[in-house]
Every structure is written in C-alpha cells, then in structure tokens.
Amino acid sequence: MFAVKIRESIMIAHSLPDPFFGPAQNMHGATYVVDVEFQSPGLTAQNVVLDIGEAKAVTQKVLANLNYKNLDEEPQFSGQLTTTEFLAKHIHDEIKMITADVFSGTINVCLGETHDAWASYQGS
Numbered sequence: 001m002f003a004v005k006i007r008e009s010i011m012i013a014h015s016l017p018d019p020f021f022g023p024a025q026n027m028h029g030a031t032y033v034v035d036v037e038f039q040s041p042g043l044t045a046q047n048v049v050l051d052i053g054e055a056k057a058v059t060q061k062v063l064a065n066l067n068y069k070n071l072d073e074e075p076q077f078s079g080q081l082t083t084t085e086f087l088a089k090h091i092h093d094e095i096k097m098i099t100a101d102v103f104s105g106t107i108n109v110c111l112g113e114t115h116d117a118w119a120s121y122q123g124s
C-alpha cells in the first residue's frame with residue numbers, strides 16, 4: 001500500500017453537552033493537529049498517489065470551514081456532539097467528496113487533540 005500524508009492544524013471552540021464529558025460540557029477550545037493520509041494500492045501514470053500540493057490544498061479548503069469557529073454556532077453541527085472522532089469523520093467525508101474525481105483510494109484522518117491523545121476515522 002502506498003500513502004501520502006499531510007499535516008495541518010486548526011483551532012476551534014465547542015462544548016460537549018452530555019454528562020459523559022464532565023467539565024468538557026462547558027465551552028472550551030481545542031487545537032487539533034490534523035493528519036490526513038491518502039492510501040492507494042497503486043500509483044498514477046506519474047507514479048504518485050495524488051499530488052501532494054492538491055492534497056494540501058483540498059485539506060486546507062475543508063479545514064477553513066472549521067478553523068477559528070465556534071462549532072456550537074455552526075448550523076451543520078446542530079444537535080451533534082462534536083467530538084474528535086466526529087470531526088475526524090466529518091473532515092474525511094468532505095475531503096473524500098472533493099477528491100472523488102482524482103482519488104479513489106482510502107483516506108485516514110487523524111486528529112491529535114493533545115500531545116498524547118488522538119482520534120481518527122478511516123473510510124473503506
């Protein structure tokens with residue numbers, strides 16, 4: 001399996017209004033390190049998984065809709081617990097949709113929440 005992996009970061013604010021989350025029920029901020037890996041069993045005619053510049057551009061475009069946002073105020077997330085896992089899948093699905101024409105492999109999105117905790121989503 002081949003892979004191209006790029007890294008970006010975002011800052012968001014949100015609350016997780018469920019007793020399960022204890023103090024994180026309150027509004028708080030998070031800075032996520034966002035790792036996006038594009039995996040493919042084969043290469044294109046140019047011997048790449050996909051262009052790294054395109055991978056970065058697409059990821060930046062998707063993240064721009066989240067960066068510096070209060071997710072509690074975003075209509076698209078209304079009624080959702082915007083956990084790290086949830087956001088990883090959201091970012092995955094957006095990137096998958098935008099790259100559908102140029103990439104048919106598997107995408108893994110991993111969000112580093114702290115220096116010692118991560119959550120990820122990998123499509124099929």
Ligand SMILES: Nc1nc2c(c(=O)[nH]1)N=C([C@H](O)[C@H](O)COP(=O)(O)OP(=O)(O)OP(=O)(O)O)CN2
Pocket residue numbers: 016021022023024030082083084085113119
């Ligand atoms: N599986 C997940 N668990 C938690 C998430 C998450 O997105 N996925 N998010 C949070 C909070 O948003 C925050 O990041 C951490 O809050 P905190 O209260 O510090 O939670 P911890 O579990 O790290 O620490 P405690 O020992 O429970 O206080 C929480 N969990």
